[in-house]
Amino acid sequence: MSPKKSGPVSVVTGAAGFLGSHLTDRLLAAGHRVIAIDNLITGKTANIEHLAGNENFRFIQHNVSNFIFVPEEKIDYVFHFASPASPIDYLELPIPTLKVGALGTHNTLSIRRRKTTGATLTRSDRVVYMMRRNVSPRQ
Numbered sequence: 001m002s003p004k005k006s007g008p009v010s011v012v013t014g015a016a017g018f019l020g021s022h023l024t025d026r027l028l029a030a031g032h033r034v035i036a037i038d039n040l041i042t043g044k045t046a047n048i049e050h051l052a053g054n055e056n057f058r059f060i061q062h063n064v065s066n067f068i069f070v071p072e073e074k075i076d077y078v079f080h081f082a083s084p085a086s087p088i089d090y091l092e093l094p095i096p097t098l099k100v101g102a103l104g105t106h107n108t109l110s111i112r113r114r115k116t117t118g119a120t121l122t123r124s125d126r127v128v129y130m131m132r133r134n135v136s137p138r139q
């Protein structure tokens, strides 16, 4: 079967992780098509294996600290949750953690610049910023 064409298209980075996998389930339930990106550095395929065969779900194993290619013409939303997330992971993976925080965020935002008409949601350890076109995160 071909994917549903009518629903919004969302990219979720870190989709095999705790937050990303639950968000992916929620978006699919709301009728989105989800392009899930994760390099599985701390995530688990077990978190998303129930979605295998779902026509509205696609998994791309990729390190978002490198350029992100998504073939879709139009992406409606981008959710950026890729990052090692615990103090143990930070100590074991200091360089990948720094890279995904800087380069990964830059590459994820560049999807939006190239394709998105909607919004990008990214996370920090304390605050979630909603960034819409022409709206400062401080507003």
Ligand SMILES: NC(=O)c1ccc[n+]([C@@H]2O[C@H](COP(=O)([O-])OP(=O)(O)OC[C@H]3O[C@@H](n4cnc5c(N)ncnc54)[C@H](O)[C@@H]3O)[C@@H](O)[C@H]2O)c1
Pocket (backbone or CB within 6 Å): 013, 014, 015, 016, 017, 018, 019, 020, 037, 038, 039, 040, 041, 042, 043, 044, 062, 063, 064, 065, 081, 082, 083, 084, 085, 086, 096, 100, 104, 123, 124, 125, 126
């Ligand atoms: N879990 C929480 O309660 C919580 C609270 C506040 C903020 N956060 C933040 O939200 C984010 C996600 O947290 P989580 O608990 O889901 O963590 P998690 O480790 O369960 O998930 C993170 C996912 O990102 C993937 N990832 C890491 N680096 C990547 C890269 N370079 N390219 C592609 N994928 C990559 C991992 O493989 C993993 O699947 C983190 O930045 C965390 O600091 C989490």
